[in-house]
Amino acid sequence: xxxxxxxxxxxxxxxxxxxxxxxxxxxxxxxxxxxxxxxxxxxxxxxxxxxxxxxxxxxxxxxxxxxxxxxxxxxxxxxxxxxxxxxxxxxxxxxxxxxxxxxxxxxxxxxxxxxxxxxxxxxxxxxxxxxxxxxxxxxxxxxxxxxxxxxxxxxxxxxxxxxxxxxxxxxxxxxxxxxxxxxxxxxxxxxxxxxxxxxxxxxxxxxxxxxxxxxxxxxxxxxxxxxxxxxxxxxxxxxxxxxxxxxxxxxxxxxxxxxxxxxxxxxxxxxxxxxxxxx
Amino acid sequence: xxxxxxxxxxxxxxxxxxxxxxxxxxxxxxxxxxxxxxxxxxxxxxxxxxxxxxxxxxxxxxxxxxxxxxxxxxxxxxxxxxxxxxxxxxxxxxxxxxxxxxxxxxxxxxxxxxxxxxxxxxxxxxxxxxxxxxxxxxxxxxxxxxxxxxxxxxxxxxxxxxxxxxxxxxxxxxxxxxxxxxxxxxxxxxxxxxxxxxxxxxxxxxxxxxxxxxxxxxxxxxxxxxxxxxxxxxxxxxxxxxxxxxxxxxxxxxxxxxxxxxxxxxxxxxxxxxxxxxxxxxxxxxxxxxxxxxxxxxxxxxxx
Numbered sequence: 001x002x003x004x005x006x007x008x009x010x011x012x013x014x015x016x017x018x019x020x021x022x023x024x025x026x027x028x029x030x031x032x033x034x035x036x037x038x039x040x041x042x043x044x045x046x047x048x049x050x051x052x053x054x055x056x057x058x059x060x061x062x063x064x065x066x067x068x069x070x071x072x073x074x075x076x077x078x079x080x081x082x083x084x085x086x087x088x089x090x091x092x093x094x095x096x097x098x099x100x101x102x103x104x105x106x107x108x109x110x111x112x113x114x115x116x117x118x119x120x121x122x123x124x125x126x127x128x129x130x131x132x133x134x135x136x137x138x139x140x141x142x143x144x145x146x147x148x149x150x151x152x153x154x155x156x157x158x159x160x161x162x163x164x165x166x167x168x169x170x171x172x173x174x175x176x177x178x179x180x181x182x183x184x185x186x187x188x189x190x191x192x193x194x195x196x197x198x199x200x201x202x203x204x205x206x207x208x209x210x211x212x213x214x215x216x217x218x219x220x221x222x223x224x225x226x227x228x229x230x231x232x233x234x235x236x237x238x239x240x241x242x243x244x245x246x247x248x249x250x251x252x253x254x255x256x257x258x259x260x261x262x263x264x265x266x267x268x269x270x271x272x273x274x275x276x277x278x279x
Numbered sequence: 280x281x282x283x284x285x286x287x288x289x290x291x292x293x294x295x296x297x298x299x300x301x302x303x304x305x306x307x308x309x310x311x312x313x314x315x316x317x318x319x320x321x322x323x324x325x326x327x328x329x330x331x332x333x334x335x336x337x338x339x340x341x342x343x344x345x346x347x348x349x350x351x352x353x354x355x356x357x358x359x360x361x362x363x364x365x366x367x368x369x370x371x372x373x374x375x376x377x378x379x380x381x382x383x384x385x386x387x388x389x390x391x392x393x394x395x396x397x398x399x400x401x402x403x404x405x406x407x408x409x410x411x412x413x414x415x416x417x418x419x420x421x422x423x424x425x426x427x428x429x430x431x432x433x434x435x436x437x438x439x440x441x442x443x444x445x446x447x448x449x450x451x452x453x454x455x456x457x458x459x460x461x462x463x464x465x466x467x468x469x470x471x472x473x474x475x476x477x478x479x480x481x482x483x484x485x486x487x488x489x490x491x492x493x494x495x496x497x498x499x500x501x502x503x504x505x506x507x508x509x510x511x512x513x514x515x516x517x518x519x520x521x522x523x524x525x526x527x528x529x530x531x532x533x534x535x536x537x538x539x540x541x542x543x544x545x546x547x548x549x550x551x552x553x554x555x556x557x558x559x560x561x562x563x564x565x566x567x568x569x570x571x572x573x574x575x576x577x578x579x580x581x582x583x
Contacts, residue, residue, distance in 0.1 A: 048467065050466070050467070069466070070466040070467055070469075071469045074468065075469050080467050082463070082467065086464040087464070088461055089460070090577075091453075091456065091457065091460070095453060095456075098453060099453060099454065099457050099465075099470070102450065102468045102469050102470055103468060103469025105450055196468070196469070
């Protein structure tokens with residue numbers, strides 16, 4: 001589902017990734033472990049388009065995406081839940097969730113027709129536009145209403161699902177996001193990411209700053225999302241123990257390069273991982 | 280007491296105009312942290328354009344035309360002039376907006392000349408026998424309110440209500456609020472941040488254009504007409520809190536009323552009407568000493 005090859009990324013003159021390659025199979029949970037500053041978040045940022053890669057390639061569902069913007073990538077079915085959650089902290093829980101579904105609303109407006117129009121010659125476009133203006137109004141309106149209803153149902157279904165995973169969000173849906181507890185904020189961040197109905201979820205340190213018990217609960221839900229909805233997950237984590245509990249496969253990142261890769265079971269046995277990350 | 284209320288009501292009308300222009304400033308500041316010093320001149324420019332259209336057209340034909348034009352102007356300025364300096368140091372952007380200020384001022388003087396022109400109030404409309412807009416005045420309680428002042432207030436309230444509904448209840452409005460708060464997270468949601476900023480400038484220019492159309496009948500149409508208004512509008516925005524649209528409007532109303540009351544009730548010998556600007560701004564400074572972020576401002580303002 002996701003193929004990253006020889007990814008090199010930099011912040012100005014400082015090279016953060018020196019040729020990272022990794023693969024995420026459809027339906028799996030893959031984790032990227034590593035110390036602070038190893039380049040874990042940078043890897044996710046380069047995949048989701050927030051950071052333009054200097055070289056190398058990113059392929060998602062058979063399509064090169066390394067030259068696309070994050071807006072385009074999210075509408076292809078990849079949600080990035082960034083480090084530090086990045087909620088809209090002055091908006092309500094529900095508004096945050098509505099924004100999570102934004103990519104599904106924005107791209108849908110007559111994009112098929114627009115593509116058709118772009119294929120025409122200049123004169124053809126003019127003719128197309130005139131015919132549209134004369135006859136299209138009524139038809140478009142009917143289509144718009146139909147689409148709107150469809151999306152509305154879609155939205156309600158997605159919302160219901162998220163409230164099933166995180167009942168606390170349903171209780172707090174009109175509360176300002178910034179006033180939630182840390183665990184609830186992480187749940188909202190995940191829920192907001194899921195509202196885009198992604199096929200691949202990039203999760204950056206969901207355990208950050210949370211109590212062990214809350215972390216465990218969130219990891220169980222992440223596992224449930226993977227199992228019941230078939231969402232593929234790429235999980236960046238410092239807490240190697242927890243990450244290896246739910247992941248099928250893992251990579252260890254050290255100063256911008258992959259140092260080690262293997263199934264979770266093998267990584268857990270590896271001496272290097274035990275010494276550095278499992279303690 | 281009648282005079283007091285009279286001054287308050289008149290203050291409410293001019294305060295509404297300050298509030299509208301302050302709202303235009305806040306709309307841009309909130310999403311880009313750009314203080315647009317050309318906001319007043321843009322409004323002056325579109326009002327001149329309105330005057331030109333009025334030479335051959337009806338007021339109510341001109342009105343929507345000018346709003347669309349103002350939106351286009353705002354969008355154009357954002358895309359062509361502001362976008363290239365996005366992310367530049369704050370001072371650079373301020374210089375750019377000051378440059379815009381000069382450009383609009385010069386073009387207006389060159390194209391339309393510096394002689395003050397009269398500008399009409401919206402012509403009257405009768406809806407089920409009730410007169411809206413037009414000339415004349417109305418007795419309301421102990422005060423006499425001119426139809427133009429009423430028009431200003433109706434427009435101001437209408438625009439604020441429309442903007443509130445837009446930001447609160449439409450997906451585009453929500454996306455614009457999100458962009459103002461967290462551009463990076465907005466991009467991850469699939470929001471095209473650049474487009475939101477363009478829409479923001481377009482909206483802001485439109486609101487400013489209405490302010491220009493409404494104040495022109497009171498102070499005559501001329502290139503420097505918005506300078507005083509802009510000063511009050513900035514004061515209103517700062518007083519209300521630079522990131523709060525509600526604050527901008529409330530700030531405008533407070534300043535409009537304060538200006539009138541100071542002009543009427545302070546003794547002529549040492550203050551009086553000539554000093555009303557100074558006294559009003561002094562009051563604002565005192566308020567800001569107590570609440571540095573303004574009355575409704577939440578975020579601490581960045582030092583610039």
